[in-house]
Amino acid sequence: MTGTLHAMQSLMARSHARADLLLHFSEATGFRLVSCNLVAATLFQMREHTSALPALGLNYLPVEMASYLSEAIRQADGSGQQVMPAFRPQSQPGKIYRSTLYFEERKEGDEPPQKWFWFTFTDSAVVDESDRAALESRKLESIGELASGVAHDFNNLIMGIQANAEAMLSSSGLRQTDRSCLVNIIRACSSGSSLTRSLLGYAKRQPLTMTEFNLVELISDVARIAGLSFGSQHRVAVAPIIAADASPVRVTGCYSSLSHCLLNLIKNAREAMPDGGIIHILWEPTATHARLSVKDTGVGITPEDMANIGQPFFSTKKQGTGLGLAMVQGILSQHDGTVEIESKVGSGTTVSLVWPRKMPAAVGVKRSDPRRSTDMIMAQANTAPKPAEAHLAFVIDDDDLVRGGVAGLLEHLGYRVQSYSQAEEALEALSLKALPRLILVDFHMPGMDGSEFIRQWNQLPETYKEAETQILLVSGHPPSKFQDFVNQYSTINLGVLQKPFSLETLRKKIVNTKANRSITMRLLPPSGSLGKPPAAPGGTLGTSTSQLPPPPSTSRVRESIIPARLQHPEQSANATPMPAAPPAAPPPGPAPGMIPKVVGQTRPRIIMP
Incomplete structure (x- = not known):
């Protein structure tokens, strides 16, 4: 009896107490059913049975379960834990149960050895969803590490370029063309700085700065930047209510991050229409939520690809990184918002950014440090x-x-x-x-x-x-x-x-x-x-x-x-001050900083026609 108790305790510990079916084998009795928990009884149309009751013969089991266990035991290799073939009951079409066998063998004195077979079954749909969530969490963690490292190094590069450009811009005697070039460099650095902040925000390495701003200004700014890379085949059409000459539309959010999201969606829409077309920017708000959409008339997204849209590193483009829409999704989750996608193959795609129009922490706060304009840069250079x-x-x-x-x-x-x-x-x-x-x-x-x-x-x-x-x-x-x-x-x-x-x-x-x-x-x-x-x-x-x-x-x-x-x-009060030390050769770069964990994010809501 002591051997039986020890064997059951060992099996329960190793299977994390998820026992479904426990079989016992001895030369005297053959195979007997010792335990069937409530989950197994419910799933496999059996009666619950505990080890406190007398063991039952295998004829107690449904025929398809008895056949499965018989074949599984023949395949058992005698190891303590073994993944077994999946159980596919004919009475439940389409259902697949993953199975694991925990094995224990005990021998007391001169008695024949006693063997215990503990089978656990888990619905594969539940396991797959759990594995998928864990995989996405690991992906997001990897992106977070990448984003933090890239953003830090990129900030150093931007700092060197921007500081030298601003120092030169403040010099006298520059030609107007030289000044224009320096201004463009500084504006590019400002845009790059906004991008790195968005990247850090997506990776949750840096809180996004939520402020109240005019959405019309954001859309006008992004449409102008996007248009610089367009050819004659593509055009951006903005809804009249949010066009450049429209009345202000006040929303709250992170200005630079939402700008990056909109720019990314416009870029995707252009690539979805290789033969050209019109990209529509639509404004469809509710009383409580902002809803900004980008619509194209391109090739659309297949149902197979739609299932993976928004996952990090997944891309339908040959040269795509698979991070664009994933970053958009991450930024919207920081806004307590969602990304909604409607698509039909051959008809086009609409991607909508939805987030709360009002955020208590941002109400009444004016947007600071916007993407710097030419006039602003020149004024700051001349009036410092x-x-x-x-x-x-x-x-x-x-x-x-x-x-x-x-x-x-x-x-x-x-x-x-x-x-x-x-x-x-x-x-x-x-x-x-x-x-x-x-x-x-x-x-x-x-x-x-x-x-x-x-x-x-x-x-x-x-x-x-x-x-x-x-x-x-x-x-x-x-x-x-x-x-x-x-x-x-x-x-x-x-x-x-x-x-x-x-x-x-x-x-x-x-x-x-x-x-x-x-x-x-x-x-x-x-x-x-x-x-x-x-x-x-x-x-x-x-x-x-x-x-x-x-x-x-x-x-x-x-x-x-x-x-x-x-x-x-x-x-040393009267000592002569030491002169400035000459610049030394740049030493090796610093070790990377601490990387906090990335919290998992919700996937975009997919709307299929």
Whole structure:
């Protein structure tokens, strides 16, 4: 009896207590049915039977079940767990049950061995749906990792191009054609920046900025951009109610992300009509929801392809990536919305974006940082105010392209700039006679990264902090990732600047710190605690990494690497400041940041004719 109990406990543990049918075999009795749970009894038209009752002969089983079990046992290989052929009962046409056999054999003393066969059956439709959900979740997670990495690196490239272009645009003596070229470069960078933010939003690496805006403006902007790539065979027709000269239509949502969605749908519609045609943009709202549709008269989508539409990496085009509509779907899910598709082969396709017209968090908020126009860029380049005194600024970034571009922007704003490829060099260059009024330090750097530089700065003697230095931590990650970190250093005038940023964004971030500093000085901790970083959660000194993306793997976190001369400022007050270090060769790129998991998203609603 003890052997039977142990065998049943072992089988239940290995099959996760999903027993359907338990058979026992001995030489004395042959095969007997020990247990049939309620699920098996319901599915296979049997009576429930428990192990507390006497075992039953196999003639108790329906004929088709007995035949299946007999054949399955002949195929059993004696292993502890084995996937068996699917059970297809004739009494249930079309039904397929996946089967797994858990086997146990016990021998007590000189008695013949006892064998137990525990069969579990699962409806294949349920299993397939579960597997499909798990597969899509893994796909979305992979896309999230790809999106986060690509967006971060792309932001660095955009930052270098945009900063250098804006610095050149601010120069005098440029020809008008040169200015126009630079403006086009900056506008392209602005569009690229919006795309990366949409990509991060889709991957749920960055919350989308929900604001109230005029939908007419969005459609006009997107239709103009799309038209630049059209030939004479294709044309965009916008419904009169949302045409460029129509009255404003107020909706809420992420302006840049929805622009990207609409542009993607227009591109798909054009490719669906290789011989040309008209692409219609329609507005069919309800009292509570916005409904923006793109309709074509192209080849349509087959039912077979329709079943996979919206799945990541699925594409009907030879050169397609399969990410376009998947990204649209992800962005709409961030808006609590859906993507609806109607299609008929040979007649065309209509894809509709549906989302709530009002979002409480966005009501009354004006859209900021729109895709920048030519007039806006020129105005910002020509009107940026310069301080009366040329203050010193440090730019610390391991990327030569970014470092040079940002230095050019600061020089346009009237700063004297010293650039460093390593944070250690910037600390070595500090002198009481030449303290920087502004420091821009990159977060991801080999060696000492941005967060470690700020920790070391916080440990400097208070004499070095009287210059009211403002420190901006620069990163491609959204500022929300650094909120806990910034809060830990309340005695430092510390802010976060997300790449890529424009000249105007940089100018607004550089604030008059005198008032802020005077308030901060009154809140300084007791003198005995000066120079010590605030305690992080758990009682340890340093920065909290609960929300902060991890630094590169080569980052060296040390208790203090402050040069000795900086620890005793009275000995170096009259020292000659060190000149700016020459640019170093760019070191290897940083290790990728922490990637949060991607939450699964609903698939688009398919409407078949």
